Amino acid sequence: MKLPQNSKIIIYQSERNFSGEELVEIEEMIDEFMGRWNAHGEKLTADYAIPYDRFIVVAVDESSVPTSGCSLDTLNRLMKRIETKFNFGLLNQMRVSYRLNDEIFTIPLTDFKQKVRDGEIPEHANIFHNGVTTLQEFEDNWEMPLAESWVGSLLKV
Structure with missing residues (x-):
């Protein structure tokens, strides 16, 4: 993305990969949407x-025009339309996505915690930290090994 490193980042994760169509x-x-998105x-x-x-x-350069509650609501409405049209979840924040052996999984947080405790998800699995807030954080810290992630510290891996 060609925006300043301090641009605001919003991440939506799907339960599955999107098909080509x-x-x-x-x-x-x-x-x-981007052609008319405004605050x-x-x-x-x-x-x-x-x-x-x-x-x-989605990245937004807020240096000249900051996002507003209404502009973020319109973005969320777009994601809801996409979610409904293609029948996959984008707005459920109580899920964790991780990558293991080049395959990405998205599961409920409670299931994830149990799988880590049971050793089904190893420490070297990569976690996607969808709570990053800037483009710089996205580029540096979005995907990282479980042991180094916010989930790893939460679960005391």
């Missing part, structure tokens, strides 16, 4: 990426 439609929907009538400078065909990452 879904990806084309999702990109069309987001492109159309209090002023156009927002924003970009997005769809890493691993599974996450939708």
Whole structure:
């Protein structure tokens, strides 16, 4: 994404990968939205990426026009439309995504904790930290080994 490193980041994770056809439609929907996205009538400078065909990452340069509650609501409404159209969850924040052996899994947080305790998810599995708030944090800390992540410290791995 070609925005300043301090740009605001919002991450939506899907329960599954997007198919090629879904990806084309999702990109069309987001492109159309980005062309008119504004805060209090002023156009927002924003970009997005769809890493691993599974996450939708939106970045907003708030240096000239900050986001507003209403502008973020419209973004969430778009994600709800996408979620409904393609029948996958994007707005459920009580799930964790991790990568193990080049496969990505997204499961409820409670199941994740139990799988870690049971040793089903090893410390070297990569966790996606969807709570990062800036483009710099996204680039540096979005995906990291379980043992080094916020989940690792939470679970005292």
